Amino acid sequence: xxxxxxxxxxxxxxxxxxxxxxxxxxxxxxxxxxxxxxxxxxxxxxxxxxxxxxxxxxxxxxxxxxxxxxxxxxxxxxxxxxxxxxxxxxxxxxxxxxxxxxxxxxxxxxxxxxxxxxxxxxxxxxxxxxxxxxxxxxxxxxxxxxxxxxxxxxxxxxxxxxxxxxxxxxxxxxxxxxxxxxxxxxxxxxxxxxxxxxxxxxxxxxxxxxxxxxxxxxxxxxxxxxxxxxxxxxxxxxxxxxxxxxxxxxxxxxxxxxxxxxxxxxxxxxxxxxxxxxxxxxxxxxxxxxxxxxxxxxxxxxxxxxxxxxxxxxxxxxxxxxxxxxxxxxxxxxxxxxxxxxxxxxxxxxxxxxxxxxxxxxxxxxxxx
Amino acid sequence: xxxxxxxxxxxxxxxxxxxxxxxxxxxxxxxxxxxxxxxxxxxxxxxxxxxxxxxxxxxxxxxxxxxxxxxxxxxxxxxxxxxxxxxxxxxxxxxxxxxxxxxxxxxxxxxxxxxxxxxxxxxxxxxxxxxxxxxxxxxxxxxxxxxxxxxxxxxxxxxxxxxxxxxxxxxxxxxxxxxxxxxxxxxxxxxxxxxxxxxxxxxxxxxxxxxxxxxxxxxxxxxxxxxxxxxxxxxxxxxxxxxxxxxxxxxxxxxxxxxxxxxxxxxxxxxxxxxxxxxxxxxxxxxxxxxxxxxxxxxxxxxxxxxxxxxxxxxxxxxxxxxxxxxxxxxxxxxxxxxxxxxxxxxxxxxxxxxxxxxxxxxxxxxxxxxxxxxxxxxxxxxxxxxxxxxxxxxxxxxxxxxxxxxxxxxxxxxxxxxxxxxxxxxxxxxxxxxxxxxxxxxxxxxxxxxxxxxxxxxxxxxxxx
Numbered sequence: 001x002x003x004x005x006x007x008x009x010x011x012x013x014x015x016x017x018x019x020x021x022x023x024x025x026x027x028x029x030x031x032x033x034x035x036x037x038x039x040x041x042x043x044x045x046x047x048x049x050x051x052x053x054x055x056x057x058x059x060x061x062x063x064x065x066x067x068x069x070x071x072x073x074x075x076x077x078x079x080x081x082x083x084x085x086x087x088x089x090x091x092x093x094x095x096x097x098x099x100x101x102x103x104x105x106x107x108x109x110x111x112x113x114x115x116x117x118x119x120x121x122x123x124x125x126x127x128x129x130x131x132x133x134x135x136x137x138x139x140x141x142x143x144x145x146x147x148x149x150x151x152x153x154x155x156x157x158x159x160x161x162x163x164x165x166x167x168x169x170x171x172x173x174x175x176x177x178x179x180x181x182x183x184x185x186x187x188x189x190x191x192x193x194x195x196x197x198x199x200x201x202x203x204x205x206x207x208x209x210x211x212x213x214x215x216x217x218x219x220x221x222x223x224x225x226x227x228x229x230x231x232x233x234x235x236x237x238x239x240x241x242x243x244x245x246x247x248x249x250x251x252x253x254x255x256x257x258x259x260x261x262x263x264x265x266x267x268x269x270x271x272x273x274x275x276x277x278x279x280x281x282x283x284x285x286x287x288x289x290x291x292x293x294x295x296x297x298x299x300x301x302x303x304x305x306x307x308x309x310x311x312x313x314x315x316x317x318x319x320x321x322x323x324x325x326x327x328x329x330x331x332x333x334x335x336x337x338x339x340x341x342x343x344x345x346x347x348x349x350x351x352x353x354x355x356x357x358x359x360x361x362x363x364x365x366x367x368x369x
Numbered sequence: 370x371x372x373x374x375x376x377x378x379x380x381x382x383x384x385x386x387x388x389x390x391x392x393x394x395x396x397x398x399x400x401x402x403x404x405x406x407x408x409x410x411x412x413x414x415x416x417x418x419x420x421x422x423x424x425x426x427x428x429x430x431x432x433x434x435x436x437x438x439x440x441x442x443x444x445x446x447x448x449x450x451x452x453x454x455x456x457x458x459x460x461x462x463x464x465x466x467x468x469x470x471x472x473x474x475x476x477x478x479x480x481x482x483x484x485x486x487x488x489x490x491x492x493x494x495x496x497x498x499x500x501x502x503x504x505x506x507x508x509x510x511x512x513x514x515x516x517x518x519x520x521x522x523x524x525x526x527x528x529x530x531x532x533x534x535x536x537x538x539x540x541x542x543x544x545x546x547x548x549x550x551x552x553x554x555x556x557x558x559x560x561x562x563x564x565x566x567x568x569x570x571x572x573x574x575x576x577x578x579x580x581x582x583x584x585x586x587x588x589x590x591x592x593x594x595x596x597x598x599x600x601x602x603x604x605x606x607x608x609x610x611x612x613x614x615x616x617x618x619x620x621x622x623x624x625x626x627x628x629x630x631x632x633x634x635x636x637x638x639x640x641x642x643x644x645x646x647x648x649x650x651x652x653x654x655x656x657x658x659x660x661x662x663x664x665x666x667x668x669x670x671x672x673x674x675x676x677x678x679x680x681x682x683x684x685x686x687x688x689x690x691x692x693x694x695x696x697x698x699x700x701x702x703x704x705x706x707x708x709x710x711x712x713x714x715x716x717x718x719x720x721x722x723x724x725x726x727x728x729x730x731x732x733x734x735x736x737x738x739x740x741x742x743x744x745x746x747x748x749x750x751x752x753x754x755x756x757x758x759x760x761x762x763x764x765x766x767x768x769x770x771x772x773x774x775x776x777x778x779x780x781x782x783x784x785x786x787x788x789x790x791x792x793x794x795x796x797x798x799x800x801x802x803x804x805x806x807x808x809x810x811x812x813x814x815x816x817x818x819x820x821x822x823x824x825x826x827x828x829x830x831x832x833x834x835x
């Protein structure tokens with residue numbers, strides 16, 4: 001009798017789970033976008049004779065079925081917790097927790113990627129800057145692994161060696177070392193980026209190193225909504241969220257921003273609050289991913305122009321630099337080809353050019369065009 | 370289609386179970402046949418034709434062999450059947466290997482055919498061969514009902530990755546089998562054991578191995594970690610798949626043979642091969658080794674038989690030289706054990722196990738290499754030749770990150786868990802605990818494995834390529 005109960009209980013539980021989720025899957029509406037993963041999900045393919053015969057239907061179905069599975073986010077969390085707490089894995093899909101920070105493994109140092117980035121910057125220098133009076137600078141933004149990884153038994157490469165290798169590739173440029181000004185606390189705990197309110201000293205060092213003035217009187221403004229950084233949802237772990245603070249000043253308030261993302265000039269504020277409604281609050285800084293933005297400062301004491309080649313770390317830094325410049329042209333060569341910059345970027349009048357890229361992007365520089 | 374996929378677990382399997390449950394007894398094999406064809410077509414729609422041809426060839430030749438039993442024609446039909454089946458296998462699996470080596474030997478440039486390998490062709494070809502040969506030998510009567518034979522060959526639980534179920538083993542169950550609550554329970558538990566082995570252990574170790582293969586930081590320690598991890602990975606991957614197959618078979622009323630019996634506790638390589646991929650070993654024994662004379666021949670012929678069987682075993686696993694070398698490596702080891710080493714191995718349980726594990730780990734490095742060049746490089750690396758130092762950060766990180774999984778895998782590869790469960794069952798309280806935990810175990814494995822499937826895409830199955 002006892003065995004019979006065991007048999008029935010096991011069969012009923014297993015069948016309920018399998019048939020229950022099958023039914024749920026079939027009845028649920030397709031989910032087109034995953035907020036947590038910030039990506040479009042694969043949809044189940046349409047059934048057709050040709051698609052079945054070619055095998056396309058089956059391969060698309062295999063790809064889509066995990067994406068469309070009911071309670072996908074919950075299952076991803078279960079996996080994350082199982083990986084960390086049952087199997088004691090140090091990372092889950094390369095994301096790990098250390099010192100209260102979520103971070104992603106970035107290892108090893110890829111020399112070919114450093115070479116590629118160096119070639120891109122050299123190309124820009126040769127094509128647009130060689131015959132101008134602009135002073136060329138570069139800095140390497142350490143990702144937070146530089147502060148939390150090695151100490152906690154995670155893989156990380158040596159920042160000093162990385163910056164040195166990068167500098168060797170740019171003989172035309174002066175290196176500005178910002179590493180001593182940063183620590184893990186200067187980064188969001190759930191995101192890859194640095195906190196704007198913590199990098200005023202970085203901005204000051206960059207400005208003064210480039211011969212620009214710097215006004216360090218800022219007002220702190222806090223967004224009401226919590227900031228779920230990029231690693232928060234990728235990790236599947238429930239950790240405390242960040243708060244999003246952005247800095248304003250009279251100078252910043254008076255600035256205008258013109259984005260050239262679609263070929264047309266689009267006016268935007270320095271802090272784009274429409275992005276505060278989206279999934280990634282970090283996009284409030286200069287509207288997030290934009291190919292070329294021009295920040296103009298009508299209150300500038302003198303005409304001084306900066307061209308800032310940057311990745312997303314530059315979005316929150318650029319507003320802090322504007323007090324020393326009449327115009328900053330912010331360029332992201334992940335979204336515009338280096339070969340077509342002359343039409344949208346004024347290099348002739350640039351006083352300074354700064355290449356500001358994080359170790360994460362430089363180590364994966366294939367994204368640069 | 371893989372068992373370890375959302376599409377199988379939440380679409381194919383429930384649909385087949387429902388159809389199977391409502392089908393009258395006389396149509397249950399038809400449901401199995403059709404579901405097997407759909408299961409196969411899911412991965413290779415074009416190659417269903419090859420599958421159907423193979424079934425028809427087996428069916429027709431089975432009948433002809435039986436009809437002309439006692440005459441020479443019976444043998445002719447058996448040979449023809451073997452030739453057709455092996456011909457298909459050679460064409461799809463080995464023709465490019467032969468062309469490539471012919472080109473290398475002669476300097477000619479005959480273009481390769483680059484034919485995609487039909488999934489599981491090595492497995493189902495051997496099943497059909499066993500059927501026609503068994504009919505020829507008079508061990509089983511020819512199957513008159515093509516649906517029953519088709520259901521046997523296309524039976525999805527063992528279609529693409531074994532165990533290589535012999536027709537004689539399931540002949541009676543194809544005609545008449547019982548479905549009981551106990552069998553269903555046993556099938557579910559066995560399926561869950563295999564599911565967990567595959568998804569939670571094998572896939573994790575597979576990630577480690579993939580990470581090793583793609584890094585330049587190959588230190589001596591990392592070579593060894595890779596070799597050990599891969600040895601455990603292939604065991605959990607393949608035996609997990611076999612467990613799932615056996616469990617599913619049980620749910621459908623069949624009793625498939627065991628395919629693994631804790632091979633890593635073996636005290637000799639000879640014993641290892643009695644415990645590893647048992648259905649293949651027995652197939653080669655019954656259809657190649659013994660017909661060639663086995664060990665009841667002169668020493669020279671006995672050696673010929675051993676080397677032939679192991680050459681074929683290696684070649685069966687893949688059309689590349691490293692597989693052939695892998696097979697012959699075992700031929701040499703087994704010969705040495707038979708000649709003199711065997712008696713010494715019996716003297717120390719510890720040393721003999723260390724000896725086996727060492728040689729098996731080396732063998733799987735050869736097995737998993739992308740050709741002999743890589744095999745030599747990896748084995749050299751394990752002994753410091755061409756390695757990038759002794760230790761490194763990446764090795765240390767992987768060792769610490771996968772430490773628990775490696776320990777679970779190492780313990781799980783021994784009979785210890787089974788022993789503990791067995792001892793528990795002997796006591797009243799323990800038995801009660803197991804009764805309560807059985808449905809919990811099934812639920813936890815299904816949920817956990819579903820979570821891993823939903824989250825990740827790293828889910829290849831090694832034996833697909835065979």
